[in-house]
Amino acid sequence: MPTPRTTAQRTALLDVIGARRGAFSALDLFDAVRERAPRLGLATVYRTLDRLEQDGVLRRLGGSAGSADRFVVCDPSHHHHHLICTGCGSVEETELCAAPPEGELKRRHGFVATSHQADVYGLCRSCAA
Amino acid sequence: MPTPRTTAQRTALLDVIGARRGAFSALDLFDAVRERAPRLGLATVYRTLDRLEQDGVLRRLGGSAGSADRFVVCDPSHHHHHLICTGCGSVEETELCAAPPEGELKRRHGFVATSHQADVYGLCRSCAA
DNA sequence: ATAACTGCAAACGGTTTGCAAGTCT
DNA sequence: AGACTTGCAAACCGTTTGCAGTTAT
Numbered sequence: 001m002p003t004p005r006t007t008a009q010r011t012a013l014l015d016v017i018g019a020r021r022g023a024f025s026a027l028d029l030f031d032a033v034r035e036r037a038p039r040l041g042l043a044t045v046y047r048t049l050d051r052l053e054q055d056g057v058l059r060r061l062g063g064s065a066g067s068a069d070r071f072v073v074c075d076p077s078h079h080h081h082h083l084i085c086t087g088c089g090s091v092e093e094t095e096l097c098a099a100p101p102e103g104e105l106k107r108r109h110g111f112v113a114t115s116h117q118a119d120v121y122g123l124c125r126s127c128a129a
Numbered sequence: 130m131p132t133p134r135t136t137a138q139r140t141a142l143l144d145v146i147g148a149r150r151g152a153f154s155a156l157d158l159f160d161a162v163r164e165r166a167p168r169l170g171l172a173t174v175y176r177t178l179d180r181l182e183q184d185g186v187l188r189r190l191g192g193s194a195g196s197a198d199r200f201v202v203c204d205p206s207h208h209h210h211h212l213i214c215t216g217c218g219s220v221e222e223t224e225l226c227a228a229p230p231e232g233e234l235k236r237r238h239g240f241v242a243t244s245h246q247a248d249v250y251g252l253c254r255s256c257a258a
Numbered sequence: 259a260t261a262a263c264t265g266c267a268a269a270c271g272g273t274t275t276g277c278a279a280g281t282c283t
Numbered sequence: 284a285g286a287c288t289t290g291c292a293a294a295c296c297g298t299t300t301g302c303a304g305t306t307a308t
Binding site for chain 1: 189191193194195196197198210212214215221223225226228229230233234237238239240241242243244245246247248249250251252253254257
């Protein structure tokens with residue numbers, strides 16, 4: 001895994017991603033970055049997103065097949081979950097953990113948990129009004 | 130929403146689904162049912178799965194785009210979560226639930242939770258050995 | 259009779275890939 | 284120079300849809 005190179009496309013992508021607050025799809029990103037880099041190809045967006053996901057910078061929120069994957073900027077250094085607003089699609093993080101405790105899972109089910117995905121759906125502050 | 134009709138295809142599908150223990154994809158189901166109903170179309174499988182999901186009989190475990198959705202037989206009458214084995218693909222249910230208390234979410238994030246989805250990945254009892 | 263269901267094939271949307279050309283180091 | 288990156292277009296995969304024919308009620 002080589003060190004990423006500093007290309008115009010990569011810079012533009014990182015720039016736009018850094019300015020995002022909520023979740024976005026590859027196409028969202030494509031459209032946004034294209035305004036400043038019209039020749040950007042969609043494939044490059046996907047390749048960059050994959051890489052950022054591997055690096056732990058982004059987290060992929062997989063939806064059902066047929067709908068596009070979405071990504072959120074994600075600090076992997078602390079454990080957190082996502083609050084996904086069904087009204088406006090925004091995503092925020094919370095430190096409150098929504099997963100069954102590992103010890104209890106082991107005891108009652110013999111199940112050794114390695115990771116969990118606990119996303120909470122509902123309405124964010126603005127949409128709740 | 131009309132009452133479903135009793136057709137040969139539907140019967141065969143329900144039959145195979147009922148005998149399943151773990152999670153399965155539409156294609157898994159298609160292959161299995163085809164052995165007894167060779168003329169079955171894949172579209173019918175999808176249409177039936179959609180319907181069963183709406184009826185709460187199945188739950189769809191969405192993967193990332195590009196990979197197929199999988200389904201599990203699901204009793205919607207009681208709250209539960211899934212323990213998904215990354216070794217053998219089996220899925221079991223647990224009643225253990227540690228969802229963040231709604232009051233806390235409301236207070237700290239202004240977020241009104243309506244539902245949550247907490248799937249835990251890891252190794253089941255047999256695979257852990 | 260008629261509303262629902264089916265198979266087929268074609269369309270679809272999102273994502274990935276092969277490749278020749280271009281670019282960072 | 285040489286490895287990496289890019290754009291483009293075509294391929295890919297799972298899923299959905301239009302439609303004409305069939306079937307349960």
